[in-house]
Amino acid sequence: MKELKDRIRRDGIVKAGNVLKVDSFLNHQMDIKLFEAIGREFKRRFADAEVNKILTIEASGIGIACVVAQSFDVPVVFAKKTQTKNIAGEVYTTKVESFTHGRIYDIIVSKKFLGKGDKVLLIDDFLANGKALEGLVQLVEDSGAELVGAGIVIEKGFQVGGDALRFKGIRIESLAIVDSMDEETGTIVFRGDEQDEQ
Amino acid sequence: MKELKDRIRRDGIVKAGNVLKVDSFLNHQMDIKLFEAIGREFKRRFADAEVNKILTIEASGIGIACVVAQSFDVPVVFAKKTQTKNIAGEVYTTKVESFTHGRIYDIIVSKKFLGKGDKVLLIDDFLANGKALEGLVQLVEDSGAELVGAGIVIEKGFQVGGDALRFKGIRIESLAIVDSMDEETGTIVFRGDEQDEQ
Numbered sequence: 001m002k003e004l005k006d007r008i009r010r011d012g013i014v015k016a017g018n019v020l021k022v023d024s025f026l027n028h029q030m031d032i033k034l035f036e037a038i039g040r041e042f043k044r045r046f047a048d049a050e051v052n053k054i055l056t057i058e059a060s061g062i063g064i065a066c067v068v069a070q071s072f073d074v075p076v077v078f079a080k081k082t083q084t085k086n087i088a089g090e091v092y093t094t095k096v097e098s099f100t101h102g103r104i105y106d107i108i109v110s111k112k113f114l115g116k117g118d119k120v121l122l123i124d125d126f127l128a129n130g131k132a133l134e135g136l137v138q139l140v141e142d143s144g145a146e147l148v149g150a151g152i153v154i155e156k157g158f159q160v161g162g163d164a165l166r167f168k169g170i171r172i173e174s175l176a177i178v179d180s181m182d183e184e185t186g187t188i189v190f191r192g193d194e195q196d197e198q
Numbered sequence: 199m200k201e202l203k204d205r206i207r208r209d210g211i212v213k214a215g216n217v218l219k220v221d222s223f224l225n226h227q228m229d230i231k232l233f234e235a236i237g238r239e240f241k242r243r244f245a246d247a248e249v250n251k252i253l254t255i256e257a258s259g260i261g262i263a264c265v266v267a268q269s270f271d272v273p274v275v276f277a278k279k280t281q282t283k284n285i286a287g288e289v290y291t292t293k294v295e296s297f298t299h300g301r302i303y304d305i306i307v308s309k310k311f312l313g314k315g316d317k318v319l320l321i322d323d324f325l326a327n328g329k330a331l332e333g334l335v336q337l338v339e340d341s342g343a344e345l346v347g348a349g350i351v352i353e354k355g356f357q358v359g360g361d362a363l364r365f366k367g368i369r370i371e372s373l374a375i376v377d378s379m380d381e382e383t384g385t386i387v388f389r390g391d392e393q394d395e396q
Contacts, residue, residue: 023308023310023311024310024311025273028275028276028278028307028308028311029273029274029275029308029310029311030264030267030273030274030275030276031273032264032267032268032272032273032274035264036268058256058257058260059256059257059260059276059278059279060260062256062257062258062260062261062264063260063261063263063264063274063276064264065261066228066230066233066260066261066262066264066265067264067265067268069228069230070230070234070265074230075223075227075228075229075230076227076228076230076261077226077227077228078226078228078257078261080226080257081257109226110221110226110227112221112222112227113221113222113226113227
């Protein structure tokens with residue numbers, strides 16, 4: 001998606017340790033017009049799938065998922081990272097390892113909101129090692145819902161998550177795949193950069 | 199807002215301890231069409247204010263804020279509940295006490311995304327004891343931005359938060375104010391129920 005890649009090149013900041021900061025428009029401050037364009041692009045790519053629910057994970061996935069949901073005209077469910085008092089006892093749950101925070105946490109979805117008959121599109125802002133997305137896939141499988149695929153805004157193509165999930169047969173549509181980044185020069189190389197693309 | 203109150207009456211569940219569960223449409227599964235109507239109503243109420251930024255807090259405020267932002271055509275910033283590696287060092291921060299989780303946590307916003315010249319509308323799903331909203335007000339004050347007011351989806355009118363913040367002179371627009379709830383009968387009394395209202 002050219003508009004997204006241009007925006008990442010313009011406003012993204014490459015930091016040490018292969019960190020790509022896009023907090024000015026994606027996951028701290030959020031450019032809702034860009035989210036709308038992202039929604040239209042996911043709808044174009046998943047036009048053949050009869051998605052009837054979007055599943056994401058708190059926190060930074062939620063905003064994108066809600067705007068993307070407008071293009072699909074479906075509700076959103078977000079997986080919560082810890083059990084709170086206000087959640088029903090009956091939940092699907094699995095464990096996710098976070099490399100960013102160096103810990104393992106539980107994610108949960110109420111059984112009321114995911115189950116047979118649901119055709120689920122996963123939406124998230126980043127795909128790197130893939131642990132969060134694997135957790136969401138597990139919740140969908142446990143619920144008996146059908147997994148349509150995953151729409152990712154930015155995939156770090158040099159990390160294993162995307163390929164591992166594709167190898168399992170999961171359809172992943174990433175709008176920008178970063179193949180390499182250079183902290184010194186700030187250069188970001190996207191997959192497909194060598195081609196003429198829209 | 200009649201559509202919202204009707205929805206709360208239909209799908210909200212009153213639980214022991216004055217808990218109102220609205221997780222089927224507001225803060226776990228999210229009805230995006232309802233969020234759009236909520237956005238139009240906040241825009242109507244804050245039509246006179248030249249809002250140029252919406253500030254919310256993770257997690258359940260984010261989805262509502264992003265859809266509401268479409269009615270105002272402004273970006274959203276969400277305050278994060280813990281400092282992560284991916285946040286710049288330069289942040290505004292304050293402490294918030296959570297009664298739900300029985301702990302105190304830090305909330306932070308990058309200084310890059312809030313400051314002089316910003317006219318900020320706060321958006322959140324619930325207002326009860328008001329601690330989270332107080333924290334957001336503090337961040338706006340610390341940043342030098344102008345606080346326009348707060349748009350709240352559901353206020354628990356029998357808790358002190360709303361009145362305490364109004365007493366400080368903060369403009370609070372709550373789309374549904376619950377004055378009392380009955381766990382036995384499931385009855386919910388909204389402020390203004392005795393009037394004919396739209």
